[in-house]
Amino acid sequence: MGGIDKDTPVPTEIKLHQKSHLMELAFSDGSRFELSYELLRVYSPSAEVRGHGPGQETLQVGKRDVEITQIEPVGAYAVKPVFSDGHDSGLYSWDYLYWLGANRDRLWQEYLDRMQDAGASRDPADYPALPKEGGCGSGGCGGGSCGSH
Numbered sequence: 001m002g003g004i005d006k007d008t009p010v011p012t013e014i015k016l017h018q019k020s021h022l023m024e025l026a027f028s029d030g031s032r033f034e035l036s037y038e039l040l041r042v043y044s045p046s047a048e049v050r051g052h053g054p055g056q057e058t059l060q061v062g063k064r065d066v067e068i069t070q071i072e073p074v075g076a077y078a079v080k081p082v083f084s085d086g087h088d089s090g091l092y093s094w095d096y097l098y099w100l101g102a103n104r105d106r107l108w109q110e111y112l113d114r115m116q117d118a119g120a121s122r123d124p125a126d127y128p129a130l131p132k133e134g135g136c137g138s139g140g141c142g143g144g145s146c147g148s149h
Contacts, residue, residue, distance in 0.1 A: 005095045008094055008095035008098050009027035009028040009029040009031065009094075009098060010027065010028050010094050011025055011026065011027055011028075011094055011097065012026045012027060012028055013025070013026040014071070014079065016068055016071065018067065021036055021037040021038070021065075021066075021067060022034045022035065022036055022037070023035045023036075023037065023040060023068070023081075025097060025098075025101060027094075027098060027101075031098070031101065031102075033097075033098075033100075033101025033102070033104065035097075035100055035101060035104060036108075037066050037067055037068050037083070038063050038064055038066055038122070039100065039104065039107065039108055039111070040068070040081065040092070040100070041060060041063045041066045041083050041085070041087060042060040042063055042111055043100060043107060043111075044060075044087060044089075044090035044092075045090050045091060045092060045093075045096055046087070046089040046090040046091075047089070048087065048089060048090075049090070059114055059115070059118055059120060061115070061118075061120040061121060061122070061126075061127055062121065062122065062123060062124040062125075062126060062127035063085070063122060063124070064122040064123055064124060065084075065124055066083050066084055066085055066124075067083065067084040068081045068082065068083060068084075069082050069083065069084050070082045074091055077093055077094060078091045078092055078093040078094065078096075079091075079092050079097075080092070
């Protein structure tokens with residue numbers, strides 16, 4: 001889900017809560033969601049996270065403390081958050097944000113299960129070699145920096 005579905009409600013409000021690391025969304029149908037920055041980061045619609053095809057997804061580790069440092073509008077259909085780890089290539093369309101909100105609890109549990117199965121951690125201290133900047137958004141895919149090559 002990445003394009004705009006004409007039947008998907010549009011956001012009427014988007015707020016970033018820096019202390020609690022939550023994005024608060026209100027939609028035109030009255031739905032309200034709170035999405036953690038970590039959830040947004042690990043479910044980024046970017047190639048760095050999703051890969052370039054089915055089965056190429058990359059588990060995002062050490063993202064517990066990730067922050068959104070800025071957010072930019074993309075036309076009238078999406079936003080592009082810039083994360084504190086340098087990730088900036090995910091375009092979050094309104095329908096994708098709505099889907100994340102509607103499925104938040106299930107998606108979060110799936111993420112925790114994948115982390116456990118991989119023996120991985122959400123704690124960034126467990127991954128001191130993770131780059132603070134880089135990835136598809138700053139180095140471009142093709143050079144292998146997104147981990148899906």
